[in-house]
Amino acid sequence: MLTMNDIVRDGHPVLRKVAEEVPMPPSQEDKAVLESLIEYVKNSQDPEVAQKHGLRPGIGLAAPQINVSKRMIAVHVTDEKxxxxxxxxxxxKIISHSVERSYLAAGEGCLSVDESIPGFVPRYARVTVKGVDLEGNEVKLRLKGLPAIxxxxxxxxxxxxxxxxxINKQDPYAEVPDAKPVER
Known part of the structure; x- marks a missing residue:
């Protein structure tokens, strides 16, 4: 089971590398890494498990954050409904996105970044993401709101x-043109 000790922190060189594609079909090792990512995110949202294992709550985790430079992510989040x-x-992969932008009104955080970094993070309001799930099925997701972010x-x-x-370095809270704030 992954813990906060497995998550690399800001400044670690792996966080600035472009991760490698995962060869399909994935190896057992790659599947185990991806399973551990989704397990961490789910466990971190369960207050009892999180407290017992000292997990910081998260809604997403990418393989580079556990020092595995491969293209794998896990997301466990609820939408506005x-x-x-x-x-x-x-x-x-993001295969299409809206022209319209959005940003989290409260700003973003990251399990690899310990301090709070204020400011708006401009994102696309809607994205379509394609990937391959743990069973080897191609998945296509149309996302908006918090899940898109x-x-x-x-x-x-x-x-x-x-x-x-x-984040705009000169003015972290500068208005983002054509963007709607997303409340958490």
Whole structure:
């Protein structure tokens, strides 16, 4: 079981590398890594398990965050209608996105970043993501709101991009053109 000690922190070189594609079909080792990512995110949202194992709550995790430079992400989040989106994907890709932007009104955080970094993180309001699940099925997801933001955050990790790279350095709370704030 993954713990906070398995998560690399900001400044670790793996977080700035472009992760490798996972060869299909995935190896047992790659499947085990992806299973451990989704397990961490689910466990971190269970207050009892999180407290017992000292897990910081998260809604997404990417393989580079546990020092595995491969294109794998796990997301466990509810949308604005309280539908649960729980996905563990190999080689996720954004295949289309809206012109309209959005951002989390409260700002973003990251399990690899211990301090709070204030500011708006501009994202696409809607994205379509394609990837392969643990059973080897191709998955295509149309996302908006918080789930769209979380998938973009995790896919950024696969490209060596941190959320704060998107924040306006001169004015962290500058209005984002054509963007709607998303409340958590």
């Amino acid at each position: 309280d539908n649960l989106l729980s996905h563990a994907l190999f080689n996720p 979380v998938f973009q955050h995790e896919i950024d990790h696969l490209n060596g991009i941190m959320f704060y790279d998107h």
